[in-house]
Amino acid sequence: MKVIGKTTTSNFTFESLEKVRFGEYVIAKNTDDEDVLAIVKNVVAENEKFICEAKVIGVLNNNKISVNRSPIKPNGEVKFCDDGILNNIFYVKNGLNIGHLLTRKNVRVYLDTNKLISRHFAVLSITGGGKSNTVAVLCRELGKKNASLIILDPHGEYSTLYHEDLEGKVKVIHPTVNPSILSPEELSDLIGLEKDDFDKRVYLEYAYYTIKKEFPNIGGMEFIEKLENLLYEWSKSAEVGWEIKYYNPLKRKYDRRKAGEKDFIAIISLYDIIGKFMIDFALHIGDKDMIEEFEIGKINVVNLSGLEVHQMITLVSFIAKHILSKRVLYLKSLKDINSPNERIKTTALSNLKTIEEHYKIVIKPLLLIVEEAHIFIPINEQTSASLWLGKIAREGRKFGVGLGLVSQRPKQLHPDVLSQTNTKIILRIVEPEDQKYIQRASEELGEDLAKDLASLGIGEAIIVGTAISLPSIVKIDKFDGIYGGKDINIVGEWMGLDDW
Numbered sequence: 350m351k352v353i354g355k356t357t358t359s360n361f362t363f364e365s366l367e368k369v370r371f372g373e374y375v376i377a378k379n380t381d382d383e384d385v386l387a388i389v390k391n392v393v394a395e396n397e398k399f400i401c402e403a404k405v406i407g408v409l410n411n412n413k414i415s416v417n418r419s420p421i422k423p424n425g426e427v428k429f430c431d432d433g434i435l436n437n438i439f440y441v442k443n444g445l446n447i448g449h450l451l452t453r454k455n456v457r458v459y460l461d462t463n464k465l466i467s468r469h470f471a472v473l474s475i476t477g478g479g480k481s482n483t484v485a486v487l488c489r490e491l492g493k494k495n496a497s498l499i500i501l502d503p504h505g506e507y508s509t510l511y512h513e514d515l516e517g518k519v520k521v522i523h524p525t526v527n528p529s530i531l532s533p534e535e536l537s538d539l540i541g542l543e544k545d546d547f548d549k550r551v552y553l554e555y556a557y558y559t560i561k562k563e564f565p566n567i568g569g570m571e572f573i574e575k576l577e578n579l580l581y582e583w584s585k586s587a588e589v590g591w592e593i594k595y596y597n598p599l600k601r602k603y604d605r606r607k608a609g610e611k612d613f614i615a616i617i618s619l620y621d622i623i624g625k626f627m628i629d630f631a632l633h634i635g636d637k638d639m640i641e642e643f644e645i646g647k648i649n650v651v652n653l654s655g656l657e658v659h660q661m662i663t664l665v666s667f668i669a670k671h672i673l674s675k676r677v678l679y680l681k682s683l684k685d686i687n688s689p690n691e692r693i694k695t696t697a698l699s700n701l702k703t704i705e706e707h708y709k710i711v712i713k714p715l716l717l718i719v720e721e722a723h724i725f726i727p728i729n730e731q732t733s734a735s736l737w738l739g740k741i742a743r744e745g746r747k748f749g750v751g752l753g754l755v756s757q758r759p760k761q762l763h764p765d766v767l768s769q770t771n772t773k774i775i776l777r778i779v780e781p782e783d784q785k786y787i788q789r790a791s792e793e794l795g796e797d798l799a800k801d802l803a804s805l806g807i808g809e810a811i812i813v814g815t816a817i818s819l820p821s822i823v824k825i826d827k828f829d830g831i832y833g834g835k836d837i838n839i840v841g842e843w844m845g846l847d848d849w
């Protein structure tokens with residue numbers, strides 16, 4: 350194969366008598382006689398020849414790639430890059446072995462585990478493109494490294510996650526929340542109060558602090574029942590225009606408030622909402638703190654299926670907030686135990702004891718994978734979940750809390766958070782708007798790769814970012830275990846009716 354026509358430092362054309370495919374890796378010499386690795390970006394068949402346009406990747410030395418500063422030697426020889434060189438380029442020690450180069454079945458592609466997690470990542474594709482399979486393969490690889498994972502799973506796709514390498518490592522968590530450890534704000538969100546429903550939110554807060562004051566040790570459903578009873582009493586007082594007595598935590602004393610018609614309406618509708626919440630959410634109200642259930646070194650799958658969106662958002666916000674804050678507190682306490690200040694040291698020791706007893710998962714770095722991330726980090730509003738997931742995206746790297754966003758609606762994802770995901774695993778994206786949106790969120794995804802997105806097959810991904818040696822098209826392994834992602838065989842189930 351031979352270079353033809355003019356060349357530059359970044360592109361050249363060559364002709365070949367043997368077949369060359371898009372995405373193929375070749376080596377040519379530059380004018381400093383260095384080996385330059387390039388990737389075929391376009392092939393034109395002309396009579397018996399193939400005219401190929403190649404894009405320079407960089408100068409090859411000892412399997413490392415450096416910037417190419419000299420034009421490709423005109424009329425120089427071009428040869429296929431052999432698998433051995435590519436395997437060395439794409440191998441990463443302690444990396445995640447997720448698949449092979451699309452054009453090279455024998456070249457395995459590894460992702461750098463530390464860079465993938467510490468700098469966050471996103472898995473994006475149209476529905477059916479292979480996101481869940483990709484996440485399952487990542488779990489398989491991370492499980493081998495005893496990773497601490499939390500998967501927030503709105504469709505319950507990972508509750509059936511099984512692989513022989515993950516024996517005993519998958520823990521499915523039925524999301525329960527103890528309302529008495531939520532903030533009044535979180536509890537208002539959880540029962541479905543609108544952000545601007547101030548009247549109800551104020552009375553919920555009054556009732557919340559009054560019950561906390563009068564029954565400091567109750568939790569779970571008992572706490573909600575006490576709230577409901579108090580609201581009922583208040584509604585009776587408000588109905589006849591009496592005063593309402595409530596505990597004010599700021600003044601640390603009881604206050605009184607004259608209740609009128611407007612208050613009565615707010616209180617009685619709040620009472621009804623709480624009653625409905627107790628019925629709809631009963632299975633998710635507990636007196637334990639869900640965070641205590643997460644186990645270190647395991648894949649903790651929080652099955653959110655069956656919940657309403659506002660309930661999912663509140664639970665995800667609660668998990669993200671408490672995971673980050675407990676991890677930060679743990680690391681701070683590890684430093685504070687060496688403080689000369691006795692009070693700081695004692696507090697730190699007590700915090701470490703509590704965390705090591707109840708919240709082991711934050712003792713080591715951990716990864717939070719958010720499926721259907723566009724629900725929780727929407728472009729058009731600041732939800733309580735996006736507040737805390739955004740904090741993890743911005744600050745998590747310092748504390749060893751990684752974020753993995755999975756979405757089939759990239760352009761509905763908040764751009765600030767998507768752009769914080771340094772590595773992008775992008776499966777088939779057909780919508781030009783989605784392609785442009787992803788491109789704006791990741792500088793490595795050049796025009797040439799972006800236009801390939803629509804032609805990717807199932808499980809074929811363009812991977813860009815710091816966790817992969819080179820931006821590449823990778824065929825992700827088909828997960829050789831079980832997860833909930835396989836398509837339902839609709840006609841097979843219908844035809845099976847004959848046997849009913």
Ligand SMILES: Nc1ncnc2c1ncn2[C@@H]1O[C@H](COP(=O)(O)OP(=O)(O)OP(=O)(O)O)[C@@H](O)[C@H]1O
Pocket residue numbers: 474475476477478479480481482483757807808809824825826827828834835836
């Ligand atoms: N890398 C792959 N190799 C072979 N088949 C794959 C691969 N990835 C996914 N598939 C198959 O494609 C189908 C859809 O996969 P998957 O559920 O991962 O897609 P998805 O993008 O998560 O879809 P959804 O958005 O509906 O969850 C499944 O039947 C799966 O077995």
